[in-house]
Amino acid sequence: DVKVTQSSRYLVKRTGEKVFLECVQDMDHENMFWYRQDPGLGLRLIYFSYDVKMKEKGDIPEGYSVSREKKERFSLILESASTNQTSMYLCASSLTASGTVRFGPGTRLTVL
Amino acid sequence: DAKTTQPNSMESNEEEPVHLPCNHSTISGTDYIHWYRQLPSQGPEYVIHGLTSNVNNRMASLAIAEDRKSSTLILHRATLRDAAVYYCILMYNAGNMLTFGGGTRLMVKP
Numbered sequence: 001d002v003k004v005t006q007s008s009r010y011l012v013k014r015t016g017e018k019v020f021l022e023c024v025q026d027m028d029h030e031n032m033f034w035y036r037q038d039p040g041l042g043l044r045l046i047y048f049s050y051d052v053k054m055k056e057k058g059d060i061p062e063g064y065s066v067s068r069e070k071k072e073r074f075s076l077i078l079e080s081a082s083t084n085q086t087s088m089y090l091c092a093s094s095l096t097a098s099g100t101v102r103f104g105p106g107t108r109l110t111v112l
Numbered sequence: 113d114a115k116t117t118q119p120n121s122m123e124s125n126e127e128e129p130v131h132l133p134c135n136h137s138t139i140s141g142t143d144y145i146h147w148y149r150q151l152p153s154q155g156p157e158y159v160i161h162g163l164t165s166n167v168n169n170r171m172a173s174l175a176i177a178e179d180r181k182s183s184t185l186i187l188h189r190a191t192l193r194d195a196a197v198y199y200c201i202l203m204y205n206a207g208n209m210l211t212f213g214g215g216t217r218l219m220v221k222p
Contacts, residue, residue, distance in 0.1 A: 101148070
């Protein structure tokens with residue numbers, strides 16, 4: 001079964017820590033996305049990538065960076081975690097811009 | 113950016129059909145209409161998508177208005193497992209943005 005996997009389902013970090021969220025897809029998809037989901041705010045796009053080493057800012061990139069060194073892997077980095085980054089983080093991928101999108105199960109990050 | 117408007121919530125009885133509406137009056141000619149749903153504690157999953165013609169798959173049907181300014185997701189026989197938040201999304205053919213709105217929370221009563 002093809003899938004998008006995320007490195008952790010739950011993560012607890014302290015303010016100021018550097019946090020890495022890893023996402024891997026096994027579908028040879030070109031496009032990969034990182035979203036965060038908060039109650040009342042829905043899913044908001046942080047960054048996306050349409051090719052290896054390519055990245056584009058989404059709606060809320062501040063406080064985040066990303067890395068895509070290999071096609072199958074897209075990492076979200078919180079350089080210095082803050083409490084307002086406590087959220088559910090969802091990774092997704094798609095083959096084309098108009099193709100279907102597959103989501104990972106999500107990582108619930110708590111920053112203390 | 114083209115946006116979508118959906119009711120916040122809807123209720124249905126088990127085994128009955130459900131029609132989930134979506135308005136997208138600013139849709140452009142190359143935007144695809146996608147539907148995803150999110151079950152509790154899971155990431156969103158793909159349901160169906162279309163461009164102009166009505167579409168059917170094993171999960172649902174998608175009815176697209178002739179002027180494409182609205183669409184309806186049809187679940188032919190709702191089950192308790194269909195209780196979820198359903199998102200209607202426009203996917204831009206020329207780009208990679210995928211922006212979610214608030215979605216419709218579907219509650220299914222036994």
